[in-house]
Amino acid sequence: MQHTRRKVLKSGGGAGVLALLFAAGIVRPAKGLAQSGNAFSMKTVPDAMRALGAQNAAASAGILIKAPEIAENGAVVPIAVESRLAGTESITLLIEKNPNPLAASFNIPAGTEPNVSTRVKIGESSDVYALVKAEGKYFMAKKEIKITLGGCGG
Amino acid sequence: MMIRRRMAAAVLAAGAALGALAQSSPEAEIAKYREALAAGNPADLWEARGEALWKQKRGPKNASFEACDLGKGPGVVKGAYAELPRHFADADRVMDLETRLAHCMVTLQGFRYEDATKRVFGAGTNRSDFESLAAWITAESRGVTMNVALGHAKEHEAYQLGEKMFYFRGGPHDFACATCHGESGKRIRLQDLPNLTEKAGAQLAYTTWPAYRVSQGELRTFQWRLNDCFRQQRFPDLKFASDASIALTTFLARNANGAAFNAPAIKR
Amino acid sequence: MSDPMRIRAAERDGVVNVKVLMSHEMETGQRKDAAGKIVPAHFISKITATHQGKTVLSAQWGPAVSKNPFLEFNFKGGKKGDKVVVTWEDNKGETRTDETTIN
Amino acid sequence: MKTMNSGKAVLIGIAAFVAGCASVSDQEASQKALAMMKASFNERGQAKLDRLNQDEAQRLCSKPPTQELAKDVAARIEKENLASIRYPADGKLIGDWKNGERIAQSGQGMQFNDDPKRPSGANCYACHQLSKAEISYGTIGPSLYHFGKLRGTSDAIQRYTYGKVFNSQAFSACSNMPRFGHNGILTEQQMKDVTALLLDPSSPVNQ
Numbered sequence: 226m227q228h229t230r231r232k233v234l235k236s237g238g239g240a241g242v243l244a245l246l247f248a249a250g251i252v253r254p255a256k257g258l259a260q261s262g263n264a265f266s267m268k269t270v271p272d273a274m275r276a277l278g279a280q281n282a283a284a285s286a287g288i289l290i291k292a293p294e295i296a297e298n299g300a301v302v303p304i305a306v307e308s309r310l311a312g313t314e315s316i317t318l319l320i321e322k323n324p325n326p327l328a329a330s331f332n333i334p335a336g337t338e339p340n341v342s343t344r345v346k347i348g349e350s351s352d353v354y355a356l357v358k359a360e361g362k363y364f365m366a367k368k369e370i371k372i373t374l375g376g377c378g379g
Numbered sequence: 380m381m382i383r384r385r386m387a388a389a390v391l392a393a394g395a396a397l398g399a400l401a402q403s404s405p406e407a408e409i410a411k412y413r414e415a416l417a418a419g420n421p422a423d424l425w426e427a428r429g430e431a432l433w434k435q436k437r438g439p440k441n442a443s444f445e446a447c448d449l450g451k452g453p454g455v456v457k458g459a460y461a462e463l464p465r466h467f468a469d470a471d472r473v474m475d476l477e478t479r480l481a482h483c484m485v486t487l488q489g490f491r492y493e494d495a496t497k498r499v500f501g502a503g504t505n506r507s508d509f510e511s512l513a514a515w516i517t518a519e520s521r522g523v524t525m526n527v528a529l530g531h532a533k534e535h536e537a538y539q540l541g542e543k544m545f546y547f548r549g550g551p552h553d554f555a556c557a558t559c560h561g562e563s564g565k566r567i568r569l570q571d572l573p574n575l576t577e578k579a580g581a582q583l584a585y586t587t588w589p590a591y592r593v594s595q596g597e598l599r600t601f602q603w604r605l606n607d608c609f610r611q612q613r614f615p616d617l618k619f620a621s622d623a624s625i626a627l628t629t630f631l632a633r634n635a636n637g638a639a640f641n642a643p644a645i646k647r
Numbered sequence: 648m649s650d651p652m653r654i655r656a657a658e659r660d661g662v663v664n665v666k667v668l669m670s671h672e673m674e675t676g677q678r679k680d681a682a683g684k685i686v687p688a689h690f691i692s693k694i695t696a697t698h699q700g701k702t703v704l705s706a707q708w709g710p711a712v713s714k715n716p717f718l719e720f721n722f723k724g725g726k727k728g729d730k731v732v733v734t735w736e737d738n739k740g741e742t743r744t745d746e747t748t749i750n
Numbered sequence: 751m752k753t754m755n756s757g758k759a760v761l762i763g764i765a766a767f768v769a770g771c772a773s774v775s776d777q778e779a780s781q782k783a784l785a786m787m788k789a790s791f792n793e794r795g796q797a798k799l800d801r802l803n804q805d806e807a808q809r810l811c812s813k814p815p816t817q818e819l820a821k822d823v824a825a826r827i828e829k830e831n832l833a834s835i836r837y838p839a840d841g842k843l844i845g846d847w848k849n850g851e852r853i854a855q856s857g858q859g860m861q862f863n864d865d866p867k868r869p870s871g872a873n874c875y876a877c878h879q880l881s882k883a884e885i886s887y888g889t890i891g892p893s894l895y896h897f898g899k900l901r902g903t904s905d906a907i908q909r910y911t912y913g914k915v916f917n918s919q920a921f922s923a924c925s926n927m928p929r930f931g932h933n934g935i936l937t938e939q940q941m942k943d944v945t946a947l948l949l950d951p952s953s954p955v956n957q
Contacts (some may be wrong), residue, residue: 265707300713321713
């Protein structure tokens with residue numbers, strides 16, 4: 226089941242498809258970030274999202290993932306996420322192809338701009354998902370980042 | 380401080396743009412990657428450690444580096460790196476920064492040379508004092524114009540032998556420094572290769588070392604840069620502070636004369 | 648003991664830009680050492696930034712955040728001269744707190 | 751004469767100035783540099799000090815790439831290197847392009863930190879474009895995309911391709927390309943696989 230979902234996710238691509246899949250999946254009570262410790266150990270994006278209670282996240286153009294499309298080195302990939310959604314409460318980063326996709330989650334209190342920047346490891350070329358909780362609901366966006374081999378390669 | 384960082388970012392971006400004249404999409408994206416990295420350089424962490432180390436009393440003689448002469452008089456750090464390597468009369472030898480630091484650890488702080496140079500390249504939590512010290516000392520030359528004088532006969536000779544070494548082909552792959560760094564507009568994989576035989580390339584390359592190497596999560600010095608080039612050239616292991624390492628550094632540093640020093644930088 | 652963070656905080660038009668560099672290995676727990684043994688996971692798992700006692704950002708991280716982590720964010724309401732305090736805690740329970748003055 | 755405003759002119763100036771002041775001749779400088787290098791490297795792993803002993807081609811090619819080689823010297827280097835090429839006894843020059851692709855991607859081998867028991871790569875992508883799919887390629891050498899599609903797979907082309915991989919300097923004195931067979935970097939089977947990568951019609955190089 227898990228495997229199939231992952232496959233569809235890869236081939237289907239769009240976030241809308243993903244949201245539909247989640248909607249069709251097992252519905253669990255929504256969990257807040259307090260539970261994200263569990264989500265960090267999940268091995269797929271859908272499982273991590275479900276552990277966060279974000280399985281119904283809808284694709285949104287109000288989330289901007291600012292990252293290079295090609296990284297010279299996967300050990301350090303700069304990623305900034307900006308949310309233009311009113312009432313943004315949290316920003317979460319997931320990297321699909323990493324062994325544990327959930328990379329980082331930020332709580333945004335009132336008065337802090339919904340715009341954070343950090344650097345993550347990406348093992349191989351992968352889709353990166355930004356998940357935003359705004360006014361109690363989850364939204365998401367994604368971007369593909371290519372990791373290249375660099376230098377003398379030895 | 381902030382302005383300095385922004386300047387560094389601008390210069391890095393400009394350098395990347397220069398290299399990617401063809402402006403195809405991969406090059407533009409790589410330039411974006413480099414620009415984003417320049418916004419925060421972990422070399423800062425090494426600079427802070429280096430400044431503390433410089434002032435700390437250490438070794439059998441319980442002395443700090445503050446009496447160490449980097450060429451502009453005891454304790455003068457500002458701008459010193461932009462004039463290195465140079466001949467030091469007290470040792471009658473041309474020395475680069477790291478060789479001079481090892482010299483001060485022995486003469487001022489009383490360390491045995493073997494102990495002083497036990498860890499010249501750091502790995503993770505096993506850090507090298509040389510890398511921390513070099514981060515801070517080189518940062519104190521940021522914006523200073525490179526000016527390696529070659530006024531002494533031994534400095535001339537180091538330059539001349541360094542040049543020979545630059546073109547020396549050897550090992551199972553027939554590689555010389557010049558194999559990768561002797562022509563303009565070339566790249567290895569997606570990385571632009573500076574042509575070190577021309578002024579612009581020599582300047583861009585030399586003034587951006589030391590650098591925080593994101594692929595390793597370490598700050599690397601020029602001694603490391605040369606050692607790792609020769610590793611990839613399939614040569615044996617270039618000895619730290621060896622005459623050959625200093626000669627080649629002299630050749631490359633002198634060729635960067637006239638450019639503003641701009642390191643520690645951040646690189647792939 | 649871990650090394651101090653490098654924190655920069657600059658105020659412009661009522662918005663404070665905060666940049667933090669942390670000295671940490673961020674071991675994933677998946678890497679093998681030279682002897683082929685797995686290096687145990689060791690990473691910063693929690694971060695809190697406060698201004699005048701109020702939390703301006705908190706975060707939970709996994710080991711996918713890069714070695715020597717970098718974090719940048721902006722908050723409103725800070726003045727030049729105020730303090731910004733950042734605390735991290737890693738998965739082994741070690742913590743570190745540093746502060747800087749907004750300029 | 752072109753306008754002398756380039757950085758190169760300045761560098762040549764410096765070099766001339768330095769050479770003018772120095773007390774030793776060019777040949778003496780070469781000898782001194784070699785002695786200095788021999789004292790400045792440590793043997794480590796498989797990389798012994800004998801790697802600093804140059805053969806004739808290495809010695810003659812230790813020059814700026816812009817400096818032309820005399821025609822007779824170039825011809826001599828090419829002749830000697832051509833004589834060193836050994837073709838497989840079974841006469842088959844085309845191996846498995848899939849292995850060839852792996853070899854082309856790998857930069858492993860012969861470094862002091864490499865395990866000598868593991869096979870070396872050829873690291874072709876470091877210097878050459880080969881396929882459409884791999885965007886991370888270098889430009890030190892020419893693009894080899896469509897290498898076989900443009901040339902076909904005649905016996906002569908197969909022999910040239912295998913020979914070029916075996917010893918690049920047989921065809922181009924002082925080429926930057928390693929002499930993979932001559933210097934024992936790749937095995938015979940590996941060179942067949944790289945030849946296949948370049949020539950096999952189903953290889954990504956020829957799509």
